[in-house]
Amino acid sequence: MTETTNSYDMPDERGHFGPYGGLFIAETLIPAVEELDEAYQKYMTDPEFMAELDKDFQHYVGRPSPLYHAERWTRELGGAQIYLKREDLNHTGAHKINNTIGQILLAKRMGKKRIIAETGAGQHGVATATVCARLGLECVVYMGAVDVVRQKLNVYRMQLLGAKVVAVESGSKTLKDALNEAIRDWVTNVDTTFYIIGTAAGPAPYPAMVRDFQSIIGREAKQQCLAQAGKLPDALLACIGGGSNAIGLFYPFIDDADVRMIGVEAAGDGIETGRHSAPLCAGRPGILHGNRTYLMEGDDGEIIETHSISAGLDYPGVGPEHAWLKDIGRAEYVSITDDEAVEGFHALTKMEGIIPALESSHAMAYTLKLAPTMKQDEILIVNLSGRGDKDMHTMAEREGIKI
Amino acid sequence: MSRLASTFAEFKQSGHKALIPFITAGDPSREFTVPMMHAMVEAGADIIELGVPFSDPMADGPVIQRASERALAHKMSLRHTLEVVSEFRSSNQNTPVVLMGYANPIEAMGYENFAQAAENAGVDGVLTVDLPPEEASECATLLKAHNIDQIFLLAPNSNIDRIKKMDALGSGFLYYVSVKGVTGAGHLDTGDVKRKLTDIRANTQLPVGIGFGIKDAETAKVIANLGDAVVVGSALISKIEENLDSPEQAKQEITELLKSMRLAMDSQG
Numbered sequence A: 001m002t003e004t005t006n007s008y009d010m011p012d013e014r015g016h017f018g019p020y021g022g023l024f025i026a027e028t029l030i031p032a033v034e035e036l037d038e039a040y041q042k043y044m045t046d047p048e049f050m051a052e053l054d055k056d057f058q059h060y061v062g063r064p065s066p067l068y069h070a071e072r073w074t075r076e077l078g079g080a081q082i083y084l085k086r087e088d089l090n091h092t093g094a095h096k097i098n099n100t101i102g103q104i105l106l107a108k109r110m111g112k113k114r115i116i117a118e119t120g121a122g123q124h125g126v127a128t129a130t131v132c133a134r135l136g137l138e139c140v141v142y143m144g145a146v147d148v149v150r151q152k153l154n155v156y157r158m159q160l161l162g163a164k165v166v167a168v169e170s171g172s173k174t175l176k177d178a179l180n181e182a183i184r185d186w187v188t189n190v191d192t193t194f195y196i197i198g199t200a201a202g203p204a205p206y207p208a209m210v211r212d213f214q215s216i217i218g219r220e221a222k223q224q225c226l227a228q229a230g231k232l233p234d235a236l237l238a239c240i241g242g243g244s245n246a247i248g249l250f251y252p253f254i255d256d257a258d259v260r261m262i263g264v265e266a267a268g269d270g271i272e273t274g275r276h277s278a279p280l281c282a283g284r285p286g287i288l289h290g291n292r293t294y295l296m297e298g299d300d301g302e303i304i305e306t307h308s309i310s311a312g313l314d315y316p317g318v319g320p321e322h323a324w325l326k327d328i329g330r331a332e333y334v335s336i337t338d339d340e341a342v343e344g345f346h347a348l349t350k351m352e353g354i355i356p357a358l359e360s361s362h363a364m365a366y367t368l369k370l371a372p373t374m375k376q377d378e379i380l381i382v383n384l385s386g387r388g389d390k391d392m393h394t395m396a397e398r399e400g401i402k403i
Numbered sequence B: 001m002s003r004l005a006s007t008f009a010e011f012k013q014s015g016h017k018a019l020i021p022f023i024t025a026g027d028p029s030r031e032f033t034v035p036m037m038h039a040m041v042e043a044g045a046d047i048i049e050l051g052v053p054f055s056d057p058m059a060d061g062p063v064i065q066r067a068s069e070r071a072l073a074h075k076m077s078l079r080h081t082l083e084v085v086s087e088f089r090s091s092n093q094n095t096p097v098v099l100m101g102y103a104n105p106i107e108a109m110g111y112e113n114f115a116q117a118a119e120n121a122g123v124d125g126v127l128t129v130d131l132p133p134e135e136a137s138e139c140a141t142l143l144k145a146h147n148i149d150q151i152f153l154l155a156p157n158s159n160i161d162r163i164k165k166m167d168a169l170g171s172g173f174l175y176y177v178s179v180k181g182v183t184g185a186g187h188l189d190t191g192d193v194k195r196k197l198t199d200i201r202a203n204t205q206l207p208v209g210i211g212f213g214i215k216d217a218e219t220a221k222v223i224a225n226l227g228d229a230v231v232v233g234s235a236l237i238s239k240i241e242e243n244l245d246s247p248e249q250a251k252q253e254i255t256e257l258l259k260s261m262r263l264a265m266d267s268q269g
């Protein structure tokens, strides 16, 4: 599934991206990740597996997703030509299904009958429950109790699909605690259970494996951009929770040195307030959830509570490959506050008739800043990672409207 | 020889099985921990395992999770845990102390700084749940240079290769996690433990401690016949949790449980 990786060849054989990534997990899980790594290595080069994946991408997910030239928004901002990669049009409404479709095919080949997942916004939970329903597999989704409230529409969707949603009451009751609880389940049921991690983080081989499944985004975008505009883009923009939609877009362009790659973290109430979810912009390296990466932590190494209006970005860590791309200067990382994200949400909705997810709205908000600074013959591809239906409640409440 | 190695060497001679209680440092209060450690030694503990509170204890069940939360609520940290060990050492130079926790607090302090500070405090062993041999060589080397043992966890599904890896990199003792699951989990099957111990013994000379799921004197006795040490944690911490309004009562119930375990482990037949 890899291509155009002429010089960049991360991770190493033990899952390290420079000092980041790795295998920081309890001993009981080692056999499970070794088994997974073996299957991943085997099937990613297996033509039959890849053909099945391609078929599902096309007929079940609805790929390729369009690369849409947002002409009105482009005119309004007066700078770069803005193209939106429409991951919001995928089945279930976000990029998350690219990964769950891939992992469930692996689970099937490995003979695993029970699937677990963690979820923040509920998009990954829905994408997991969806593929489990399709294959008739048992599905348990862990979700922080705070997120269960703010994303209740998705909780109901998961339940309709036959998944059991477990509200996690420990710690900060958000995505990181859902991950902790999923890991505890995995340790306990390691023989029967496949853990579908929802972002490009966790112990090796997850960061590279999730990247490989998500890099369909960037491979399509590259072809589509060449076909529509006759050249490569000048810049790529994507929001960063754990970093899967961003790495999926970036990865096929890594060796194209002239293409800028910009990841947008959630600044919450503002970086200066400490109430944010921007480890790459304001954190430091540490170890959590199986990998070394940038984290939001206190002086004594305790993980601190994060904040973002979007549940999907409300996470104190980030995928290890982004940590590496930051350190080597290949990608840039910026942040957008809650208020700015809401502005981005309205901007895209009004200008193009597309309601973005609050996560994706962070990338939209940065588009408002970046596009006008670019030339009119330059191309900016923005990843529209998901649609905003799930956020109607949060937005209405914020604006004092009862629905 | 490290304090752990000489302790186990002595026990091997005499046929004594080690009793290792686990409590979380600073739970329910910082003042509670050092007197509790001394009381546990008096009740028959041979080695003390001290949990370092962490915000995201992924390998722990609800009981130890809540212990961590109670300790963190009053800002207990790795630094403070080392201070607790120092204080304990000022009146006990014999009983080995092992820290058990997660990698990030150590990473935040820096491995070299940590190794130095832990040696100064009188720590004898360090067990880091999320630092398997794959990632542990830097830490193990630094600890060894400071005369501290790196203790590895073995699981029911660890194969022979892994036992050998831990034998090579670890020292002090190996800790066999007797169930697949988090701390305080379900039922341990002594038949399974017995079979696994045969594999482990065939591949290491290191003493083997067994823990996870040991709740009463009876189980402690059975397990003592299989391994070199018995680790008990959640069952003790439950006593703290049941007596949050009376730490003295908690202390008394913990020492009573330990005494009953000691008695059962030492009785013949």
Ligand SMILES: Cc1ncc(COP(=O)(O)O)c(C=O)c1O
Residues within 6 Å of the ligand: A094, A095, A120, A121, A122, A123, A124, A198, A199, A200, A239, A240, A241, A242, A243, A244, A245, A246, A311, A312, A313, A357, A359, A360, A385, A386, A387
């Ligand atoms: C629409 C959408 N975009 C982005 C994210 C953030 O995840 P990642 O950074 O892995 O793409 C989420 C997570 O739930 C999401 O639902």
